[in-house]
Amino acid sequence: MKRIVLTGGGTAGHVMPNLALLPKLRQRGWEVLYIGSYDGMERALIEERQIPYYPVATGKFRRYLSAQNLTDPFRVIKGVFQSYRLLKELRPQVVFSKGGFVAVPVTIGAWLNGIPVVLHESDLTPGLANRLALPFATAVCATFPETMKYLPENKGVLTGNPIRPELLNGSKEEGLKICGFTPDKPVLLVMGGSLGSVTINKLIRAILPDLLLQFQVAHICGQGNVDPNLDRYKGYKQFSFVGPELPHILAAADICVSRAGANFLFELLALKKPHLLIPLPKGASRGDQILNAQSFKGQNFSMVLYEEEINETLLKKQIALLYQNREDYIKAMRESNLADAASEVIRVIEETARARSVRARKK
Numbered sequence: 001m002k003r004i005v006l007t008g009g010g011t012a013g014h015v016m017p018n019l020a021l022l023p024k025l026r027q028r029g030w031e032v033l034y035i036g037s038y039d040g041m042e043r044a045l046i047e048e049r050q051i052p053y054y055p056v057a058t059g060k061f062r063r064y065l066s067a068q069n070l071t072d073p074f075r076v077i078k079g080v081f082q083s084y085r086l087l088k089e090l091r092p093q094v095v096f097s098k099g100g101f102v103a104v105p106v107t108i109g110a111w112l113n114g115i116p117v118v119l120h121e122s123d124l125t126p127g128l129a130n131r132l133a134l135p136f137a138t139a140v141c142a143t144f145p146e147t148m149k150y151l152p153e154n155k156g157v158l159t160g161n162p163i164r165p166e167l168l169n170g171s172k173e174e175g176l177k178i179c180g181f182t183p184d185k186p187v188l189l190v191m192g193g194s195l196g197s198v199t200i201n202k203l204i205r206a207i208l209p210d211l212l213l214q215f216q217v218a219h220i221c222g223q224g225n226v227d228p229n230l231d232r233y234k235g236y237k238q239f240s241f242v243g244p245e246l247p248h249i250l251a252a253a254d255i256c257v258s259r260a261g262a263n264f265l266f267e268l269l270a271l272k273k274p275h276l277l278i279p280l281p282k283g284a285s286r287g288d289q290i291l292n293a294q295s296f297k298g299q300n301f302s303m304v305l306y307e308e309e310i311n312e313t314l315l316k317k318q319i320a321l322l323y324q325n326r327e328d329y330i331k332a333m334r335e336s337n338l339a340d341a342a343s344e345v346i347r348v349i350e351e352t353a354r355a356r357s358v359r360a361r362k363k
């Protein structure tokens with residue numbers, strides 16, 4: 001049996017592409033195991049799919065001062081030992097890492113065992129975890145063509161971003177039913193990333209009565225951010241995180257307002273959903289979402305508003321404009337040629353595993 005260990009976590013953005021690979025990996029005879037953190041979002045997402053899950057310690061690489069910055073390096077070292085021991089026992093032919101903090105100890109643990117690692121970078125510029133893991137990896141799959149210049153020549157492969165196939169099979173009718181909406185008014189979906197965005201939540205809620213004159217609003221606001229006081233608004237439906245209903249809610253959406261996390265961006269593109277992006281600003285991040293958004297805007301797929309320029313009036317205007325010009329955006333997105341990224345990534349994984357077994361036979 002061919003065996004692969006997947007890793008990646010922290011936020012859903014570092015897990016979803018792994019889930020997108022699952023059906024094809026299984027079809028091709030791979031046994032799939034997962035190493036993640038003890039308490040990251042990946043644990044529930046993987047365990048609810050009955051995939052064997054092995055937790056290890058990891059640390060967060062923060063951009064701000066925190067007492068944990070002193071203890072986290074020790075957690076990463078502990079995670080390296082745990083991963084080393086686990087992978088020695090599990091003996092996969094290859095490890096695939098979607099990035100995020102937990103991917104660092106797992107990648108190093110694999111390297112110490114001589115197991116090849118394939119990394120995947122969703123964003124336009126490589127994240128810190130992937131940059132730390134890069135020397136220990138055999139290949140790095142990139143989503144944006146612009147990313148290739150940040151990767152070593154002998155390791156970078158342009159594959160695109162794998163998308164969960166079920167997202168393409170949503171039912172609009174089912175989505176309207178889940179939200180309690182009617183078919184006679186357009187639906188605006190607001191998505192602040194897998195953790196939600198307090199800034200976007202505040203802005204949308206400030207203009208909610210106006211928005212509801214023209215739209216029904218489905219709002220994914222993040223764990224702990226649902227405000228029950230707002231349930232009184234007819235045509236406004238809040239979610240903290242959406243699981244299996246997401247394909248239907250996306251099918252019901254006419255337009256979206258969203259952060260510019262790479263996975264959701266490529267999902268919007270695959271579904272041809274006109275969207276207005278409000279990227280996470282620099283300071284709160286390394287600015288990767290700004291670059292993701294600029295790349296999409298440059299291809300006429302997206303409208304973009306930056307947090308520094310945003311105010312309620314401008315947001316209202318831009319949403320109305322997006323709806324008005326929606327057909328132009330749909331047309332531009334239809335003309336994009338999206339690769340079958342899952343097949344491309346699996347090709348890289350299998351080539352990497354094969355090269356290793358040839359090397360092992362020669363020894």
Ligand SMILES: CC(=O)N[C@H]1[C@@H](OP(=O)(O)OP(=O)(O)OC[C@H]2O[C@@H](n3ccc(=O)[nH]c3=O)[C@H](O)[C@@H]2O)O[C@H](CO)[C@@H](O)[C@@H]1O
Nearest residue numbers: 011012013016122123193194195220241242261262263264
């Ligand atoms: C705060 C932070 O660190 N954000 C990063 C994180 O974003 P984040 O984790 O928000 O990632 P993305 O927006 O890229 O992807 C979110 C994923 O979660 C799914 N989803 C979301 C909400 C929901 O209710 N249900 C659901 O299934 C989406 O369909 C998508 O597949 O990873 C991205 C990809 O590396 C980066 O671009 C972001 O900068």
